[in-house]
Amino acid sequence: MTLALTFLGAAGTVTGSKFLLDDRHSRVLVDCGLYQGERRWRRMNWEPLVAGPKSITDVVLTHAHLDHCGYLPALVRQGFAGPVWATAGTAALTEIVLRDSAHLQEEEAMFAQREGYSRHDPPQPLYTVADTERAIRLLRSCDFGQSTTLLSGAELSLTRAGHVLGSASALVTHGDTQVLFSGDLGRPQHPLLRGRSAPPVARTVVIESTYGDRTHPEEQDHEVLAGAIRRTIGRGGSIVIPAFAVDRTELVLLAIARLQIAGSIPEVPVYVDSPMALAALEVYRRPELAAELRSEALRDLATLRGVREARSADESKRLNNPGRPCIIISASGMASGGRVVHHLASLLPHPNNTVVLTGYQAAGTRGRALQEGVRQVKIHGQYVRVRAEVVVDSTFSVHADSAELVAWLAAMPQPPETVYLVHGEPESSAALAEQIRASLDTTVAVPRLGERVVLT
Incomplete structure (x- = not known):
């Protein structure tokens, strides 16, 4: 047959x-x-x-x-x-x-x-x-x-x-x-x-x-991320990290935890602003799935300080103008939709802020456009100036x-x-x-x- x-x-x-x-x-x-x-x-x-x-x-x-x-x-x-x-x-x-x-x-x-x-x-x-x-x-x-x-x-x-x-x-x-x-x-x-x-x-x-x-770079210490956080906090800005809700958010949190443990970055509030990412975090914590995870990673994640959960729409909207230096992790990872798009619309025009791209950016997405250095990007039918710093941490892949x-x-x-x-x-x-x-x-x-x- x-x-x-x-x-x-x-x-x-x-x-x-x-x-x-x-x-x-x-x-x-x-x-x-x-x-x-x-x-x-x-x-x-x-x-x-x-x-x-x-x-x-x-x-x-x-x-x-x-x-x-x-x-x-x-x-x-x-x-x-x-x-x-x-x-x-x-x-x-x-x-x-x-x-x-x-x-x-x-x-x-x-x-x-x-x-x-x-x-x-x-x-x-x-x-x-x-x-x-x-x-x-x-x-x-x-x-x-x-x-x-x-x-x-x-x-x-x-x-x-x-x-x-x-x-x-x-x-x-x-x-x-x-x-x-x-x-x-x-x-x-x-x-x-x-x-x-x-x-x-x-x-x-x-x-x-x-x-x-x-081929991926050999270094895995996330110095690109650490440097971006230090520079941005130093000038009073905030860091926006578009991250896929499944796995990438967990990896970003793990990297921030390990940078804190190493003393490479200051401690500032870390907001997870994605209902899907928060729900995925709960799945990663399920005891019946723990056999898939590395025990040392779970240990380091448990040390992370300053994590805040933005669950409601009102909590998310407040992060469009956070008022103090912070790190915002929000979906989607290619900035193609979700809450991160609203944050980008508000924070991209200001040079104190930074966008850190942490994964593959498909052709045609806002993430790819930012990666390629565009000076304006279309969001919800309007063009937004890109004055914020944009960096790529390619070691997350x-x-x-x-x-x-x-x-x-x-x-x-x-x-x-x-x-x-x-x-x-x-x-x-x-x-x-x-x-x-x-x-x-x-x-x-x-x-x-x-x-x-x-x-x-």
Whole structure:
């Protein structure tokens, strides 16, 4: 029986991960993510995913970042009603991420209608809170290393990917055909999580290539962050850190705690201003998930002083003009939405302040624009001057770099027959393809969006 793989997302770009395995009787979707970044990609979120979404038997999630799970309520809205398989950590975080996404989309639609800056009348969210609750009810958890029989009849096994809490690489076995989806791979030494597992045997591998054209710096002391904090506090300003609510906020807090322990920065109030980040922190603290975390990281986090939680909208609004030096950690990490956008609108025009970017900034996002040195940025339909200092601390990344991606493939018990590179900008995927060809005896391809390949 012919098994085919179709690349429905994250081909030619970093976001929107969606990969369909199908034969004549079943269809399994691995990851169900939103496109982010440039408008041409975001518009893809509004296109129907596939003909007959009701015929998809299963969805498998590798982890809970929005670009891997955020399209799920839209798929449910189109009629999907099957099980959604994930680890316990991913399932718990996905609930938080999806509820936040639905709330933000409904809020953005209402704001656009009130301010009149949308070309649609009336503006509509991609999905609603009600769609999200239906999607959450479909989540089914399975343990790392456990073999799970999917509704399609295929077998699923998840191994630790070491990227965020619950993140996994997914091995789908269909008859005698094995397909391994890397998901987002972490670095061998994640500051907070236990390291990733060695990959299993598979004939076909679909691997991310986000950092396929670069290697991470060796230093891990966050001196860029420390220097930015010292300078900003010294001139009476505040530091805004756009941070992904899942994992990145925890890593930023850990870095600040360790800088305080080392005496590298002064003690000032640290505000976590993201309901989703605060909810994610509670998931990271769950005793049943502690086996995924490094004990020394938990110990250092416990020493952090001056942390304040901004839970309500009024508490968040007060941080637009904090009145005294402080550190504000707020989502989203690419400044593409959420509370951090309001803080940027208020604080970017003032040279005493600093924005610290801590992760990958996709093309087309405000974060990428700030990283590239723009002097003005559009927020809620208006242009805002950028007078604040903008710095990039590249040591926060928990994406494997090019050498670490090749090493993960090389650790397989035997080389795969074919490797497909996804989840990367074209230059990054092309560079990684050359490195894999030079290192391993395997066929390497960079698929096009919508391309379909036969596996058996």
